[in-house]
Amino acid sequence: MNRLIKRTLFILLISIIFGIGMTGIINYNIINFSSKYIVSLEDAPKCEAALVLGALVYNNERVSPILQDRLDMGIELYKNNIVQKVLLSGDHGRKLYDEVNAMKKYVISQNVPVEDIFLDHAGFNTYDSLYRAKHIFQAKKIIIVTQEYHLPRAIYIARKLGIEAYGVIADKHIYPKMPLYKSRESLARVKDYILVNFLKPKSRYLGEIIDLSGDGRVTDDKK
Structure with missing residues (x-):
């Protein structure tokens, strides 16, 4: 029995070491791959749209600070004529939780024309958001807007899906929960590495193609 316990513990230890090692390798590869596509506002190439990834919205439909910073950067890209649309x-x-309409309300309050605002109601996670940007919105060249900790994974997914994607960092403040976000992100990179390279699932919700060069109001009620 003691020999069996020792063997089991040894196998468990090796598995843990292997898992930690693979997590480190995957994280390094994603960060290294994506780093050359992260640009400043001044150096950002002209693209068809800024893709702003969702985050927490409060019960009163007010966007959280981390989401407001993403939206503000997307608005800056639009107002500097770097992008033509905001997705x-x-x-x-x-029914009682709606990130995209709260985001839209904020962007409109900053004087972005409603016809240039597109909504993706089914961006439930980073993979879904990028998959739908590619297959529903037919995005070819975009700038992804999110915080620095999140940006390498988003760019990696987009590029692996065939989108010419760049990223602009939206860190305008210090976020109290950043250590938690970063620890979760290291595992999320492993998950999405497997998804985009091996499993390659479709997004949970698909639908008709939406032309990003058209009027964003067609997306008001679409998933």
Whole structure:
């Protein structure tokens, strides 16, 4: 029995070491791959749209600070004529929780024309947002807007899906929960590395193709 316990513990230890090692390798590869596509506002290439990835919205439909910073950077890209459209991708899978319309309301308040705002109601996670940007919105060249900790994974997914994607960092403040976000992100990179390279699933919700060169109001009620 002691020999069996020792063997089991040894196998468990080797598995843990292997898992930690693979996590480190995958994280390094994603960060290294994506780093050359992260640009400043001044150096950002002209693209068809800024893809702003969703985040927490409060019960009063007020966007959280981390999401507001993403939206502000997307607005800056639009107002500097770097992008022609703003694509807001977030979670609108529940009746009482709606990220995308709260995002849209904020962007409109900053004087972005409503016809240039597109909504992706089924951006439930980073993979879904990028998959739908490619297959529903037919995005070819975009700038992804999110915080620095999140940007390498988003760019990696986009590039692996065939989108010419760049990223602009939206860190305008210090976020209290950043250590938690970073620790979760290291595992999320492993998950999405497997998804985009091996499993290659479709997004949970698909639908008709939406032309990003058209009027964004067609997306007001579409998933």
